[in-house]
Amino acid sequence: MMNYSIERKRVWVAGHRGMVGSALVRRLQLENCEVLTVSRSEVDLKDQMAVRAWTAREKPDVVFLAAAKVGGILANDSYPVDFLYDNLMIEANIIEAAFRNGVEKLCFLGSSCIYPKFAEQPIVENALLTGALEPTNEWYAIAKIAGIKLAQSYRKQHGADFISAMPTNLYGPGDNFDLNSSHVMPALIRKAHEAKLRNDKTITVWGTGKPRREFLHVDDCADACVHLMKSYSDFEHVNVGSGEDVTILELTQLVCEVVGFKGEIVHDLSKPDGTPRKLMSADKIRSLGWKPSIDLREGLAATYGWFKANIN
Numbered sequence: 360m361m362n363y364s365i366e367r368k369r370v371w372v373a374g375h376r377g378m379v380g381s382a383l384v385r386r387l388q389l390e391n392c393e394v395l396t397v398s399r400s401e402v403d404l405k406d407q408m409a410v411r412a413w414t415a416r417e418k419p420d421v422v423f424l425a426a427a428k429v430g431g432i433l434a435n436d437s438y439p440v441d442f443l444y445d446n447l448m449i450e451a452n453i454i455e456a457a458f459r460n461g462v463e464k465l466c467f468l469g470s471s472c473i474y475p476k477f478a479e480q481p482i483v484e485n486a487l488l489t490g491a492l493e494p495t496n497e498w499y500a501i502a503k504i505a506g507i508k509l510a511q512s513y514r515k516q517h518g519a520d521f522i523s524a525m526p527t528n529l530y531g532p533g534d535n536f537d538l539n540s541s542h543v544m545p546a547l548i549r550k551a552h553e554a555k556l557r558n559d560k561t562i563t564v565w566g567t568g569k570p571r572r573e574f575l576h577v578d579d580c581a582d583a584c585v586h587l588m589k590s591y592s593d594f595e596h597v598n599v600g601s602g603e604d605v606t607i608l609e610l611t612q613l614v615c616e617v618v619g620f621k622g623e624i625v626h627d628l629s630k631p632d633g634t635p636r637k638l639m640s641a642d643k644i645r646s647l648g649w650k651p652s653i654d655l656r657e658g659l660a661a662t663y664g665w666f667k668a669n670i671n
């Protein structure tokens with residue numbers, strides 16, 4: 360059931376250079392709307408006055424808030440200020456400027472790490488704030504929880520139609536493949552690819568390989584966000600996931616298969632496992648009429664293709 364049309368609207372994708380933002384820009388090409396973007400050199404999203412001025416001038420009708428400082432388990436743990444302060448500023452500036460300038464609808468994008476470390480699995484939306492967070496990414500998580508609450512506060516106090524979507528671990532074209540700051544999927548693609556080229560006997564994964572993670576292709580995520588923009592208007596955030604998870608070891612085996620690396624998998628136990636399991640319930644988004652269309656192997660193969668084509 361659609362309740363909001365983005366047809367002929369001016370749609371701002373904040374964070375259009377990122378993996379999610381660029382997928383949103385691709386997805387919005389299929390819609391009859393005008394996509395707005397602004398470069399980092401033109402507007403620093405951490406600068407309130409710059410964000411207000413740009414928003415007042417460009418007058419978007421619709422905002423996808425996909426701009427964020429993001430990174431994997433090690434980056435999160437090493438740069439707490441960047442993950443907390445940068446994200447608080449970016450989301451507060453954009454949400455405030457959107458309201459001030461009469462934006463009709465905004466979708467804030469968060470992350471599955473907002474949930475308690477030991478939340479019951481699969482994690483339902485109302486598990487938010489029922490327990491302590493995973494310490495390796497709590498800086499990012501706290502910023503994202505504040506973003507959800509800020510969107511809710513504008514709905515409660517001013518009736519603004521601001522919603523929030525919480526994607527699971529995403530992967531796909533445009534991902535960060537730097538081994539020190541990336542998430543697990545791009546890291547494994549790169550490691551397997553390089554190990555194959557060097558004829559290595561082994562590939563090293565961080566931790567025990569036992570943690571379970573859910574993965575969603577970023578094009579599915581973008582499609583879900585557009586779907587929510589058109590069909591969902593309520594307080595509570597909505598999980599955006601596949602509803603299925605794998606162990607890190609299973610993921611490594613799949614990556615090695617797709618890449619064609621036949622060596623042995625070894626573990627670096629000096630690196631953290633992070634949260635033991637992070638599978639979100641997909642019931643709510645399914646009941647809203649959306650499901651993913653790209654399965655893990657197919658999405659991984661496509662992402663490996665993108666990596667090889669864009670390696671430099």
Ligand code: GDP
Nearest residue numbers: 431432541542543546564565566570631632633
């Ligand atoms: P998380 O979902 O916030 O924990 O973030 P990551 O995607 O960075 O890590 C997911 C899991 O994959 C953790 O248990 C990591 O220890 C594990 N992992 C295994 N090998 C790697 C690797 O090379 N890079 C990263 N980032 N994680 C890895």
